[in-house]
Amino acid sequence: MGSRVGVSVSASVRMIQELTQISPSLIHLKKQREHYRPFHKTMKTLWSPWRIEHVKNTTPASGCLFEPDGNHSSNKENLLLFRDKNTVVLLNRFPYTNGHLLVAPTRHVSCITELDDQETAFLFLMVKNATTILKKVFSPDGFNIGLNLQEPAGAGIADHIHIHIVPRWQGDHNFITVVGEIRTIPEHIDNTFDKLLPEFKHIARNRP
């Protein structure tokens, strides 16, 4: 028995040595993983507080990402796709996948319980409309739609509620994501914005 265990251990060591030799890319990925350690910490939460320090860098003078300066109904600089008196839609600057949208009430509130009935209705109507647009423009295979309330639940910007709409494709959680813990976003965010904006302008024109 003892010798069999000995063979098994040495075989395992040999296998590890061989793996190390034949897969330098695995070592490279391991280094990348170390480099992206801060990302790793939040990978298990889908709607993780995506790099809040970067988000803060792009925060408008109002102090809130969901309240871009001025009264534009859209603005590429802020990735603002839609704004009226009830609802705001932003393209997430640090998306989980292409077309990751953030839908928020226009009013600065930290919990859905603070919304009045009209705001609540328009918020969910916009979630529906935005999902329709994403289906039309990107033809995803599915969606994750949800919100995190307050920091313990993973809210990156806890004081202004927002609903994430994340289009999903078969295989988007791919090898690179799982092994390297790096997400690949195939399209530049400016292009994504340009594709979505006409659709949201269409909604703006048809809103009561």
Ligand SMILES: [Zn+2]
């Ligand atoms: Zn706000």
